[in-house]
Amino acid sequence: MQQLQAQIPGLDSFAHAAWRRVLASFITAPRRVLASFITAPRRVLASFNIILFILCMPGCQTLKDQAGEARREDELLNTQKNLVIGYINQGQPNMALRELRPLLTKYPQDADFKNLMGLTYLSLQNPKMALGFFEESHRLQPRASVALNLSSAYIETKQFAKAMKTLKDLRNSPAGKEYQYPERILHNIALCAERMDKYKIAEKYYKLAIEVNPYYYLSLMRLGQLYEHTRNTDLALSEYQKARDACMKCFDPIHALVTQWTARGDTSKAMALIQEYLADKELDAADRMKARKLLANTTKSDPKNIIHAQNGRVRPARTGTN
Numbered sequence: 001m002q003q004l005q006a007q008i009p010g011l012d013s014f015a016h017a018a019w020r021r022v023l024a025s026f027i028t029a030p031r032r033v034l035a036s037f038i039t040a041p042r043r044v045l046a047s048f049n050i051i052l053f054i055l056c057m058p059g060c061q062t063l064k065d066q067a068g069e070a071r072r073e074d075e076l077l078n079t080q081k082n083l084v085i086g087y088i089n090q091g092q093p094n095m096a097l098r099e100l101r102p103l104l105t106k107y108p109q110d111a112d113f114k115n116l117m118g119l120t121y122l123s124l125q126n127p128k129m130a131l132g133f134f135e136e137s138h139r140l141q142p143r144a145s146v147a148l149n150l151s152s153a154y155i156e157t158k159q160f161a162k163a164m165k166t167l168k169d170l171r172n173s174p175a176g177k178e179y180q181y182p183e184r185i186l187h188n189i190a191l192c193a194e195r196m197d198k199y200k201i202a203e204k205y206y207k208l209a210i211e212v213n214p215y216y217y218l219s220l221m222r223l224g225q226l227y228e229h230t231r232n233t234d235l236a237l238s239e240y241q242k243a244r245d246a247c248m249k250c251f252d253p254i255h256a257l258v259t260q261w262t263a264r265g266d267t268s269k270a271m272a273l274i275q276e277y278l279a280d281k282e283l284d285a286a287d288r289m290k291a292r293k294l295l296a297n298t299t300k301s302d303p304k305n306i307i308h309a310q311n312g313r314v315r316p317a318r319t320g321t322n
Contacts, residue, residue, distance in 0.1 A: 077107070077110075080099065080103060081112055081113070081116065083099060084096045084099050084100055084103075084116050084120075085116065087099065088116070088119055088120060088123055091123070093120045093121075093123035093124045094124075096116070096119075096120040096123070097117075097120050097124070100113060100116060100117050100120060104117060109140060110140075111136075111137045111140035111141035111143075111146070112137075114133045114134075114136045114137035114140065115133070115134065115137040115145075115146050115149060117130075117133040118130040118131070118132075118133035118134040118137065118149055118150075118153065119149065121133065122149075122152065122153065122156070127152075127153050127156035127157050128157055130149075130153045130156075131150075131153040131154070131157055134146060134149050134150040134153050135150060137149075137150075138150050142175070143175060144170060144173075144175045144176055144178075144179040144185075145179075147166055147167075147169075147170045147175075147176075148167075148170065148184055148185060148188060150166055151163045151166045151167045151170070151188050151192070152188060154166060155188065155191060155192050155195060158195070160192055160195060160196050163188070163192045164189070164192050164193075167185060167188055167189050167192065168189070170185060171185050171189075181213075182212050183209040183210075183212040183213040183216045183219065184209075186205050186206075186208045186209035186212065186219075187205070187206065187209045187216070187218055187219045187222070189205045190202045190203075190204070190205030190206040190208075190209065190219065190222065191222065193205065194222070194226060199226060199229075199230060202226060203223065203226060206219045206222055206223040206226065207223070210223065214242075215245075215246040216246070217243055217246045217247045217250065220239050220240075220242045220243035220246055220253075221239070221240070221243045221252060221253065221256070223239045224236045224237075224238075224239030224240040224243060224253075224256060225256075227239060228256075228260075233260060236256075236260065237257065237260050240253050240256040240257045240260065241253075241257065243256075244257060248280065249280065249282065249283060249284070249287070250287075251277075251287040251290050251291060254273060254274065254277050254291065254294070255290075255294060257270070257273060258270040258273060258274060258294060258298060261273075262298055267298055267299075270298050271295060271298055271299070274291055274294055274295045274298065275295070277291055278291050278292065278295070
């Protein structure tokens with residue numbers, strides 16, 4: 001938002017009319033006015049104080065009105081930005097897009113709206129569109145969070161050299177050093193290296209991210225997947241279990257652990273984990289449905305158990321007759 005400037009009151013205002021009369025008295029009767037200064041200085045100075053006070057009043061009021069209007073506009077913009085963030089977090093990028101388009105038309109130089117548009121297009125699986133908005137946002141306000149989003153768009157569009165340069169520049173910059181979530185920068189460096197098949201470098205930076213934040217879910221999951229890809233299944237299980245502990249409501253570590261245990265033939269342990277997960281009454285409806293489906297599929301590899309997929313309970317197979 002442009003800095004507000006105090007406006008000069010209109011020429012037809014009361015203050016300016018009074019000021020013209022004072023100036024006229026100086027022009028038409030200089031001797032009489034000078035004499036009044038000599039003979040009655042206190043009275044004249046008092047009159048000037050009153051006139052100056054009247055002259056200042058409209059300007060002060062204008063400043064106050066403008067400051068209040070600027071504050072109200074800032075509050076409205078923050079409300080609109082929070083609304084868009086809510087849509088993105090709720091997995092409704094189409095609603096975010098609908099809100100953002102007219103706002104960007106009205107505020108084309110707002111770095112926050114451009115950053116949010118980039119996040120919206122990432123949510124819509126369109127990293128090419130996201131990239132342009134992140135670049136514009138970063139040009140307007142080179143903040144650490146925007147640089148991080150820009151690196152994500154570079155990674156998704158397979159521009160790994162640009163992504164790595166952006167991340168290393170960010171890490172070495174004052175903004176990067178002051179960024180309160182350094183694990184996110186380290187995670188993106190690791191992810192970029194992993195996409196380039198540089199697994200040792202990726203492992204190093206995932207571990208650094210986890211060292212900074214032992215409960216950083218994204219790095220725990222990616223490190224587990226990296227170990228799984230390189231056939232270090234014991235290490236993969238360990239990282240998946242840590243990810244499970246870091247996010248008890250997340251479905252992905254449950255799926256990863258169940259897959260590993262089922263592959264080892266330990267279906268009873270896999271099903272017990274799913275049941276434990278389904279016992280959480282605060283699970284997201286979509287995750288609950290995925291867990292029930294996983295439970296049903298896991299049962300097929302262990303026909304000794306009869307599974308009620310709808311409620312996630314295990315019932316022992318009947319062995320006797322009625």
